Amino acid sequence: MTNTHSAQNAGLWWRRWYGAGPGHLLLTTASLVLVCYAGLRLLDADEWMTVVYWVVGAALVHDLVLVPLYAAIDRGLRALLAPHLVNYVRWPATASALLLLVWFPLISRAVDRYERATLLPADVFLVRWLLMTAALFALSLAVAALRAVRRRRAGPGGVNAGPTEPR
Amino acid sequence: MTDRRALLDRLPVSPRFWRSPLRGTWLTSVLGVVLLAGVPLLLVTGLLSYAAYNPDLSPLNDKTPDKGLLGFYLFSWPTDPHWLYRVTQGVHVALGVALIPVLLAKLWSVIPRFFALPPVRSVAQALDRLSLLFLVGGGLFTFLTGVLNVQLDYVFPGSFYRLHFYGAWVFFAAFAAHAALKIPQTVRSLREHGGPIAHIRSTTPPALVPNDDLAAPDPAPPTLSRRGLTALVGGSSLLLFLTTAGQSIGGPLRRTALFAPHGGGDPGGGPNGFQINKPAALAGVTDAQTGEAWQLVVTGPQGQVRLSRQELLAMPQHTAALPIACVEGWSTEDQHWRGVRLRDLAALVGYEAEGAPDVLVESLQLHGSFRRAALRHNQVRDPRSLLALQVNGADLSPDHGYPARVIVPAAPGVLNTKWVARLSFGRVL
Known part of the structure; x- marks a missing residue:
């Protein structure tokens, strides 16, 4: 009995002191050992400080620049557009922005060596991105128009819910 | 007092600052399950690529000679099937590109946590925080170096092989612990709410669940359903995948790889008119x-x-x-x-x-x-x-x-x- 009690007390004391179960400590420690093992090799270079900037900077730029930027654009969109239209802009804009984000070096022609290394034309990516963006918006507009027509045909209280319903 | 409170609520450190009704355990869990399938596949195909160089054969083949235990799995790279490296590396790059929207959506779903105050409430949480830096920083770093390297944009500090290999291990070490700690909560959350499919097909925003610490305490009116969000993230992933994968398939499908560096067309014509690396x-x-x-x-x-x-x-x-x-x-x-x-x-x-x-x-x-x-x-x-x-x-x-x-x-x-x-x-x- 006393043994069970003291074991329970020890468990409580541990939880209060540490904040989680012992499994958490075990897993996190094992993970951090591996992080250090690989991380020290990652930093074993003349430019190790630049590598630190890149790793920490990637997280900071994401949290403090990228997220506020797209959140602000989205807020602007919601302020400008009627609620039932917002998503018809959100969808193509997001897809287009992600294409731009991933392929930015090629689209912006920032890669000097691309043509010399592949013998492929470098000026096609910007054109393709603009055309793709236009196509995405056109598709979205077509879907919006189709849905508006169907809603009108179904009449009030038809298969589709009211215009303020989120889609 | 209320003024101070109201002011605080307008800062990102307050949970009330974050008002999207879509945030919640369900969303983080659904995205987490996708990454739980995708990230290990990226790791395995990446490690296979390292093995394919036969780095233990000669120092000339090894750009990470100080790998130590991280080379534990190395083996003689086979010659059969002859398309083996096409498949493993094609999957590695196309999947990595396609997972970027999921990764960013996952980070968005938990971003209030990154700003929460006080940042540390216990020893366990302090370790979690440290681990999160490696998870987020290491993950973004690994994806970033990969995305830049395939575009031949060598702006990263040092050899791609070193940065991507060791960066991936830092990321995966933090990822594995994070996944192991969160799996019970993820499974519970998805079970309680009818499974991930029920969520991603639902045309309504999620209902407020009591004690959901990822959900906004003061949600704004919904403008997007769960299905709408799935279409947004999944559709973007699919678009990135479909405009990339053709460069690893070739034939007429190469033309579908509109943004991939070796998509579009082939250079020149005739018998030698196929893709070139370094003329x-x-x-x-x-x-x-x-x-x-x-x-x-x-x-x-x-x-x-x-x-x-x-x-x-x-x-x-x-x-x-x-x-x-x-x-x-x-x-x-x-x-x-x-x-x-x-x-x-x-x-x-x-x-x-x-x-x-x-x-x-x-x-x-x-x-x-x-x-x-x-x-x-x-x-x-x-x-x-x-x-x-x-x-x-x-x-x-x-x-x-x-x-x-x-x-x-x-x-x-x-x-x-x-x-x-x-x-x-x-x-x-």
Whole structure:
């Protein structure tokens, strides 16, 4: 009995002191050992400080620049557009922005060596991105128009819910 | 007091600042499950790519010689199936690109946590925070170096191989612990709410669940359903995938890879009109070096042999249908190569066909970190491994390695050395 009690007390004391179960400590420690093992090799270079900037900077730029930027654009969109239209802009804009984000070096022609290394034309990516963006918006507009027509045909209280319903 | 409270609520440190009704355990769980399937597949295909270089064969093949225990799994890279590296590396790059929207959505779903105050409430939480830095920083770093490298935009600080390999291990170490700690909560959350499919098909925003610490305490009116969000993230992933994967499939589908660096079309036309990595001009190889005066030097224990291109053409010629597959993820369909078997060249300097050893291949090229590289004996002995002189019925073009190049089944592109100058059998440093 006393043994069970003291074991329970020890468990409580541990939880209060540490904040989680012992499994958490075990897993996190094992993970951090591996992080250090690989991380020290990652930093074993003349430019190790630049590598630190890149790793920490990637997280900071994401949290403090990228997220506020797209959140602000989205807020602007919601302020400008009627609620039932917002998503018809959100969808193509997001897809287009992600294409731009991933392929930015090629689209912006920032890669000097691309043509010399592949013998492929470098000026096609910007054109393709603009055309793709236009196509995405056109598709979205077509879907919006189709849905508006169907809603009108179904009449009030038809298969589709009211215009303020989120889609 | 209320004024201070109201002011605080307008700052990101307050949970009330974050008002999207879509945030919640359900969303984080659904996205987490996708990453739980995708990230290990990225790790495995990435580790296979490292093994494909045969880094334990020669220091010339190894850009991370200080890998230590991280090379625990290395094995002799096989030559069968001959499309092996096309598939593993094509999956690695196309999947990595397609997962970017999911990764960003996952970070968005938990972003209030990154700003929460006080940042640390216990020892366990302090360790979690530290681990999160490696998870987020390491993850973004690994994706970023990969995305830049496939676009040939070498702006990252140092060798891509080192940064991406060790960065991936930092990311995966943090990812594995994070996944293990969160799986029970994820499973519980998805079970309670009818499974992930029920969520992603639902045309309404999620109902508020009591005690959901990822949900907004003061949610704004919904503007997007769960199905709408799935379409947004999943649709973007699909679009990225469909405009990338064609560069690893080839044929007419290459045209669908609108944004991939080796998508769109093929350079030039004719028998040599397939994808090029580094033409002769960029490698610093001149016509004077590859003209009549060129000779291949073959060395082994029985001395040295010099062969002109005419003499090579006079040896038994063999054909092999093999692709070029690059670490950047792109590849070509099978090209029809014709030339001398590597094992026949080994025989010239004293090796039986079945006993051919490892070989060191040296190129005329001045630049490029694999201008000297080693091939393992199983690669040398494979009857499809050639010193190719022709491709698709024509002489090799200068940009595809004229006068002679190595082609080995299932090997990464950089080990298919172009403009070969010397083959040293049995001595790989």
